[in-house]
Amino acid sequence: MANTNLANAKTAKNDEFYTQYPDIQKExxxxxxxxxxxxxxxxxxxxxxxxxxxxxxxxxAQNFELLGLKKLISTSYAPESKKYKxxxxxxxxxTEQPHFNADKSKTHGKIFVLERDVTGDNRINIEDLQWQYxxxxxxxxxKEIRKLRDEADIIVTNPPFSLFRxxxxxxxxxxxxxxxxxxxxxxxxxxxxxLIKDNKMWMGVSIHSGDREFGVPDTYPxxxxxxxxxxxxxxxxxxxxxxxxxxxxxxxxxxxLQLMTMAKNFKHSKHKxxxxxxxxxxxxxxxxxxxxxxxxxxxxxEGAMGVPITFLDKYCxxxxxxxxxxxxxxxxxxxxxxxxxxxxxLNKGLRDGDLYYMKDGxxxxxxxxxxxxxxQS
Numbered sequence: 001m002a003n004t005n006l007a008n009a010k011t012a013k014n015d016e017f018y019t020q021y022p023d024i025q026k027e028x029x030x031x032x033x034x035x036x037x038x039x040x041x042x043x044x045x046x047x048x049x050x051x052x053x054x055x056x057x058x059x060x061a062q063n064f065e066l067l068g069l070k071k072l073i074s075t076s077y078a079p080e081s082k083k084y085k086x087x088x089x090x091x092x093x094x095t096e097q098p099h100f101n102a103d104k105s106k107t108h109g110k111i112f113v114l115e116r117d118v119t120g121d122n123r124i125n126i127e128d129l130q131w132q133y134x135x136x137x138x139x140x141x142x143k144e145i146r147k148l149r150d151e152a153d154i155i156v157t158n159p160p161f162s163l164f165r166x167x168x169x170x171x172x173x174x175x176x177x178x179x180x181x182x183x184x185x186x187x188x189x190x191x192x193x194x195l196i197k198d199n200k201m202w203m204g205v206s207i208h209s210g211d212r213e214f215g216v217p218d219t220y221p222x223x224x225x226x227x228x229x230x231x232x233x234x235x236x237x238x239x240x241x242x243x244x245x246x247x248x249x250x251x252x253x254x255x256x257l258q259l260m261t262m263a264k265n266f267k268h269s270k271h272k273x274x275x276x277x278x279x280x281x282x283x284x285x286x287x288x289x290x291x292x293x294x295x296x297x298x299x300x301x302e303g304a305m306g307v308p309i310t311f312l313d314k315y316c317x318x319x320x321x322x323x324x325x326x327x328x329x330x331x332x333x334x335x336x337x338x339x340x341x342x343x344x345x346l347n348k349g350l351r352d353g354d355l356y357y358m359k360d361g362x363x364x365x366x367x368x369x370x371x372x373x374x375x376q377s
Contacts, residue, residue: 017239018215019158019181021055023206027179027244028059028156030205032067034251040068045152047140048159048167050076053215056157061114061126072114073148078137080106101133109138111148140170149174154248156180165191168245172200179204179246186245187309188325188368196312197322204244205252208313212242243313256319259299269296281357285337286326290357290366306355306369323371326355334371339363 031038046056057074064072094100094110111134118128136142140149140159149155155174158181159167168191171178186192195201211226216235226238260268262280269275271293280289280298288304291297294311304323315322324334331353338352347363350356356363 017158017161017237018050018053019055020213020215021059023212024055024059024156026206027204028067030250030252031179031248034249037068038248039154041070042068042153043071043073043151044069045148045155046072046074046157047145047149047155048077048157049074057112057129058126060156061129064114064124070115072112073152074112075134075138075145075148076110077139078107078109078134080137097131099132104133107137109134109136140167146170149176152176154178165189168192168195168201177248179244179248182243182245183239184241184243184309185368186243187312187370188327190329192245193325193330197324199317201245201247202253202315202317203312204246205250207242207244208310211238211240213238252314254316254318255314256316257294257297257314259297261300262298265296265298269293271296281359283355283357284363285339286331286334286355286371288355288371290355290369292366302374304371304373306366306371309368309370311370311372319375320372321375323373326353326369326371328353331355 028039044060046054046060049056054074057072060067060069060072060074094105110131112129112131114124114126114129116128117124118130121127134144136144139145140163149170152174153176155171155176155178161183164182164186167180168186168189171180172195187196192201214237216237222229222235222237227235229235265274266277266279267275273292274296280291280301282289283306286304286306288306289301291305291307294308294314297305297307297311306326324330326334326336328351336353336355339350339354339356343356343363344350346361347356347365349365350363354365355369356365358364
């Protein structure tokens with residue numbers, strides 16, 4: 001499976017996944033469709049970046065004037081601070097500059113800044129990027145990068161997969177607007193889910209299902225399916241479950257989900273797991289029904305419902321409220337009743353705090369649910 005690449009990245013601390021230009025463009029354009037001035041007069045920071053390779057830097061630099069930016073800042077990690085092992089060779093872009101320093105090139109990160117017309121062509125674009133070495137290695141947790149964070153208005157990046165939790169905490173501390181890429185399973189993180197529940201973070205617009213292709217370094221092991229090497233020798237892998245996480249508003253977030261009556265769901269559903277049923281399954285340890293697919297949410301049910309976490313791709317806060325995450329410690333906080341101990345022998349995966357229902361006399365755990373209910377009109 002292609003998503004094993006993500007698990008491997010977390011284990012090996014290999015965080016060198018390069019986001020493709022169209023994936024950045026589609027997401028940013030969705031914010032602009034909702035608010036054309038969302039970036040106007042703003043300073044945008046792209047931390048955890050690699051400006052000489054990054055499509056984030058390329059996109060925002062090429063569209064500096066169109067977006068109406070005040071300033072663009074992009075920073076990179078020092079090569080020797082990266083977790084993967086590969087021979088380091090500075091690029092011609094770096095070595096041909098008069099301030100090139102062979103020692104700093106290995107141990108210091110770089111900062112790229114765009115804020116004025118340097119070339120004299122009366123435009124501000126990628127040709128006007130200026131760079132210097134950072135004082136440190138470019139780690140986002142350093143005082144140096146924190147200072148840049150506090151200067152910025154909006155932060156956009158693909159943070160290191162192995163440090164996603166820490167990066168979210170770092171973002172929330174800043175109080176800034178942001179759009180970052182992560183895995184859908186991050187929804188259940190204790191650093192993330194409360195933000196989603198309280199509408200302080202939500203899912204982006206452009207990536208809802210399937211997988212996405214990322215560039216990887218030459219040394220990245222292509223051990224799973226879903227990889228390719230292009231005609232120039234560049235390596236790419238496909239990663240499942242990718243999502244944008246953001247607190248920048250967009251129109252999709254305010255579009256109500258189309259619902260069906262319970263009877264019609266059972267009769268006309270495209271899902272065989274529902275078609276032919278007479279009623280939804282009710283959980284044994286919480287007063288809620290199980291909804292196995294987002295498009296099977298009924299219009300004529302007012303109680304609590306357990307829905308797949310992918311519901312958040314279509315979540316409209318004016319239509320639904322999020323009750324909680326009924327798994328493990330979250331479930332215990334919600335008051336899920338402990339399961340009878342004799343059921344443990346029938347399903348050893350049961351834990352106190354997890355939702356379950358009975359099927360054919362045995363307890364079943366639904367996969368990754370969140371609890372919701374419709375808002376009263």
